[in-house]
Amino acid sequence: MTVAAILLAYAACLGTLGARMLGRAEWTARAPRLAIATYLAAAWSVVAALGLAGLTLAVHATALADGLSHLIGACVLRLRDTYATPGGAAVAGLGLSLAGVVAACITITAVTHLSAVRRQALLHAQTVRLIGRPEPALGATLVDHAQPSAYCVAGPHPTVILTTGALAALDPDQVKAVLAHERAHLARHHHRKLAIARIGRQVFPFIPLMRDLDAHVTRLVEMHADDAATGARDARPLATALVVLASAASPVPVPAAAAAATDAVQRIQRLLGPAETLGWGRRQMLRAGVAALALTPMLIALTPALIALTLGRVPGG
């Protein structure tokens, strides 16, 4: 019971206070890759804590205790004792339902979202292949359209797409920078991180950390791709391309433009400002933080088992 309560409290704290701390942290823009890992580890941590809270409630009254004792070699009776919950079967049932609902919701949402995304990407890539012109020199497919635009499709046929409008609006250096940015999205599998973030938001929109996950990861993958595209080179071609493409008149209203605009402003300021990377020590600390986030729920959940283990092993086990 205590373990489940601790896990639930942990999930609540991380899901609310953790989200606020991460949202305010200034280092995220300086180390976007680490920041993405931190956000995803925190999201995983919240979900794992919720699921494990359910499972630990059920250890006492169910066959889970047998499995666990087998796994770590602690005495079953001691194990049952350390995970004891008042209420017995009813609480155990409640716990199992919690774990089951969390797992089922995630699975259903993930399958629906991923298959929709895959279908979209396949169809889009196929259309691009039929109506566009591959430009091996650019490493992109050129689509004949006046609207200046550049984007990429991940999936079975990863493709970078550039419109003739974009080619006309940008100078060669800017084109190179934009294409490097798009290729970085594909090479670093940013679509996978975005998919996880979007599934998280769809399943747990009531947890602040999960609700904002999508927006933060979207912002951070753009910064990560910006960094990959500029490297040690001059960042101005990329920054200028951002302004040119962002201010091109669009015949299609884009509702998400408000958030995207603030992100674009931030990206440009970041590209034009002095490069501020994190020191080695700070990076190691953040990496340790990612590992801690990933493992903490498991450690909390297993604490009673470890106590049972130190109290005595199964004879001959």
Place this chain on the structure above:
Amino acid sequence: MRQFGELEAVIMDRLWERGRPALVREIVEDMRPDRPLAYTTVMTVMENLYRKGWLRRHRDGRAWRYEPTGSRSGYTAALMSDALATSADRRTALAHFVLQMSPHDAELLRQALDQARPPEAGGTR
């Protein structure tokens, strides 16, 4: 499979250029100078395009005449509106370089850029 994909694009090109329904044989002959292909290969690719909805066909004697279901520019317009759609699924499928923004934000960004331009570059422009 991959080669078929590339052939699909070439054959669509020919059909759009022609502007009128074509027999498989006509496409084979049309392509022969640049690219001699077996009749069955072209037929398979065109049947694939028909099944995927890119071509429609009608009987002409014992053969089929094929034509694109839409114009190239029509497909391009549909593609771009799909690319700019903002549903969650689409945004995951396609990563944009940047989305459109208001003229006000764009002006702010231009100013930021101008300030960042080094003096020598600013002088020559």
